[in-house]
Amino acid sequence: MKHRPATILIVDDQLPNRRLLEVLLAPEGYVTWSAASGREALERIALEAPDLILLDVMMPDMDGHTMARILKSKPQTSAIPIIMVTAMVDRHSRLGSLEAGAEDVLTVPVDRAELWLRVRNLLRLKAFNDFLRDHGAILEKQVRARTAELQRFRTAMDATADAIFLIDRTSLLFVEVNATACSMSGYTREELFKLGPAALGGTEPDAARRVIEDVVAGHVEHRLADVQLRRKDGRQVSIEVTRTAHRLDEHWTVVAVARDVTERKKAEHRLHHLAHYDALTSLPNRTLFYEVLRKTIGQASDGRGRVAVLIVDLDHFKKVNDTLGHAVGDELLVRFSDRLASCIQLRDAVGRLGGDEFAIVLMQEDPHDDVQARAVSVAHAIREALHAPFDLRGRSVVSTASIGISIYPEDANSADTLLQYADTAMYQAKQGGRDTSRFFTPQMNADALVRLELEMALRDALDNEEFVLHYQPKVHLGTGRVVGVEALLRWQRPGHGLVSPADFIPVLEECGLMVRAGDWVIASVCRQIRLWRASGIGDVQVAVNIAQRQFIEGDLEAEIARVLAGNDIPAHLLELELTESSLMANTAHTVAVLQGLRRRGLQISVDDFGTGYSSLAYLRRFPVDKLKIDIAFIRDITSRPDDAAITLAIIGLAHSLKLEVIAEGVETAAQLAFLQGHGCDQIQGYYFSRPLPLAALEVLLREGHALPPVTAMATAADAEAVALLAPR
Ligand SMILES: Nc1nc2c(ncn2[C@@H]2O[C@H](COP(=O)(O)OP(=O)(O)OP(=O)(O)O)[C@@H](O)[C@H]2O)c(=O)[nH]1
Incomplete structure (x- = not known):
């Protein structure tokens, strides 16, 4: 120039x-x-x-x-x-x-x-x-321009509805935030500068670092992430975040832009609810029910389980609408849906398919669970539940329902077909006169009939005193003497003879009669103990089996205390046997009940021990006196090293916890010799005695039958030679 x-x-x-x-x-x-x-x-x-x-x-x-x-x-x-x-x-x-x-x-x-x-x-x-x-003037102008630019930038940042966080890669701390970041998180800028994404996300610093490193490496750039932000006041905010990494010299900064999506999520939730739930009854609608059914079938197909589908349709519902009005009809549908829900278990699902048509899916929980039998029970329970009239705005309305049942995989493999077949079966129930249920498969209808008869007969059995107790002695291996008996429930069904417990105990459980039956057993046993004490037989300790339901329903401790006092017998003569699995379920409550009972002096033993998953540490938490080794281990104790090893481990475990051990199902001298040789305290089994009716047991007790003392039974071969019931 x-x-x-x-x-x-x-x-x-x-x-x-x-x-x-x-x-x-x-x-x-x-x-x-x-x-x-x-x-x-x-x-x-x-x-x-x-x-x-x-x-x-x-x-x-x-x-x-x-x-x-x-x-x-x-x-x-x-x-x-x-x-x-x-x-x-x-x-x-x-x-x-x-x-x-x-x-x-x-x-x-x-x-x-x-x-x-x-x-x-x-x-x-x-x-x-x-x-x-x-x-100087130019510089000043530049600084002024830059300040204005920054000011504009900050104003724009602060004016956005999104929260902006700049995170330093090395320190994992926020180095810049906008006003929305402060209002969204409830922290001031200064407070935020002392925090980082881990604190706001409620995650471990390592997890936050992994996310930041992924962003820097370009793995997650621009991808939206749904995250929960934890505000200063502890509230959670649902946010959607995009993160991008920026490099200046050697420094990496990650810019996280977060949007509060709480309202949107709520709206989505509302929409989802509207799309999936019936507005009148709040039950899943057809769409959701179909999804649930499909998923249930998917799970069952993995585990080879079975699934039952029930379609329940009210009979002559139209009449209610026509005579009492649509509003009363609506109310009936709501009240009916409540009763339906009370007929199924937590793991099952119920939905409203439309109109007066509802559907239920029953899932098999474990291999012993018979879904077909449960379907019969549930159908029966629904019909029973409908016996009580509905009080609808002062009008007493009685209703019935027709129920159709299909079973996966016997009837069909797909949700569509199962629903269609259950519908067909429901139509047959309508044809059959309504207020009834039908399976899609004829053979299942026949099974259902048998099962229903069994259920009805069992209900009568309690009222008609058809149950009896048999007693199996328990022998102490040190003395050879009978130290107690186990009371076993038997059903003398008129016209059928003695029914196997395996056939009726599960039905008692399923139709909710177990608690009544259990109470009957306790009362009968205590009365019997009193009679023995009054007779020449004297004190006999009797073990009764307690079902899990007895712990959950009713007041077991009070019931037992009442019966003991009513018969004026000492508590130690009553022993309670619980299975390992019922001990493990509902632990806190079970422990409390057991502690109460033990304080009263009752003996507690764990039945079928070894079949569950109890660990030594776990067992310590329960107030238990005795472990009963499951018959499955005793059966092959002398031929299968695994079973022998487990038995020895249980004996060792029990003794280390100062518990007694009893082996059940001892049938041979060789089994007896093995158990004696390894310090087992008691046995029970056919080798000494089968379960006996009262009269036979009393003969055995009066005659004082016993096993020879332990020293006389050194080897298995010797044991075989020992007289079975040598009189004392
Ligand atoms: N109140 C009320 N009625 C409904 C609703 N949805 C459908 N309905 C009525 O429910 C009735 C269903 O009738 P159907 O199941 O075909 O016949 P039904 O009278 O129950 O006779 P059967 O099923 O053959 O025993 C129809 O009259 C429908 O209009 C509803 O949400 N509320």
Whole structure:
């Protein structure tokens, strides 16, 4: 760029002086302006400022000093360098010039070289100062622009509805946040700067670091993530986050933009609910029920389980609508759906398919669970539940239902077909006169009939005193003597003889009669103990089996206390046997009940031990006196090393916990010898005695049958030779 020549204003009242200076400066290429007085000079400067002023000190209207002071006092002119030109050479005069603001003083006659040098130096100084001033102004402008830009950026950041968090990769701390981040999290900016994503996400720092590293590596860039943000007040906010990584020099920063989606999630949830649940009954609608059925079938197909589908349709529902009105009809549907739900278990599902048609899916929980039998029980329970009239706005309404049942996999493999077949079966139930149920498969209908008869007969059995108790002795291996008996429930079914417990106990459980039957057993046993004490037989300890339901329903402890007191017998004569699995279920409550019973002096033993998953540590928590080794281990104890090892482990475990051990199902002398040889305390089994009816047991007790003492039974071969029931 070509520089413009410097402009120099010469101020002197003497024309020759001005001319002389112009002439002297001309060779240097400067542009010179002239003024004959201070006033004229000021006017000229006001038009355009020169780069330098050569100023005469002595002038008539305004002397040089005055003019210099004026120029230096104004910001527009203070930077113009002034050289005073004076004939006065004394120190006082020079200092006066400098004091007035002049940068330099030249004395006349002017030396050409000195003039050039001084002018040049001052012009250079001025140029440098101008540059500094201009540069400062530019910098200042840039800073102002940058600040404004940042301010705009921050305003924009703060104005967005999304929360923005800048996270430092190394420290995992927030280094910048916007206003929404503060309002969303409930923290101030300063508080947030001490936190990082782990604190807000409620995760471990390692997990947060993995996420940040993934973002930096580009694995999750721009992907939306649904996360829960934990506010300062502890509330959770559902947010949707996008994260991007940015690198500046060696530093990585991750920008997380979070949007509060709580309202959207709620709306989605509401929509989902509307789309999947029936508005009247709040039950799953056809769509959701179909999904549940499909999933249940999927699970069953993995585990080779069975599934039952029941379609339940109210009979003549239209009449209710027509006679009592639609609103009453609606109310009946709601109340009926409540009763339906009470007929199934937690793991089952019920839905409303539409109108007065409902559906139920029953799932098999374990291999012993018979879904087909349960379907019969549930259908029966639904019909029973409908026996009580509905009180609908003061009107008593009785209703019945027709039920159709299909079974996976016997009838079909798909949800559609199963529903269709259950519907067909339901239609057959309607055809069959309503208020009944039908399976899709004829054979299943026959089975259902048998099962229903069994259920009905069992209900009568309790009222008609058809149950009896048999007793199997328990023998102490140290003394060989009978130390107690186990009471076993038997059913003397009229016209059928003695029914196997395996056939009726599960039905008792399924149709909810187990607690009543259990109470009957406890009452009968206690009465029997009292009778034995009154007779010559004396004290006999009797073990009764307690079902899991007896712990859950009713007040077992109070019931037992009442019966013991009613018969005036000591508590230690009653022993309770629980299976390992019922002990493990519902632990807190079970432990409390057992502790109460044990404080009263009852003996507690764990039945079928070894078939569950009890660990030593777990067992310690239960108040237990005895472990009964399951028959499954005893059966092959002398031929299968595994069973022998488990039996030995149980004996060792029991003794280390100061518990007694009893082996059940001992049938041979070899089994007996093994158990005796390894310190088992008691046995029970056919080897000594089968379960006996009361009269036979009383003979055995009176005659004092016993096993020979342990020393006489050293080996298995010896044991075989020992008389089975040697009289004492
Ligand atoms: N109150 C009420 N009625 C409904 C609703 N949805 C359907 N309905 C009525 O329920 C009745 C269903 O009738 P159906 O099941 O075909 O016949 P039904 O009278 O029950 O006779 P059967 O099923 O053959 O024993 C129809 O009258 C429908 O209008 C509802 O949400 N509320």
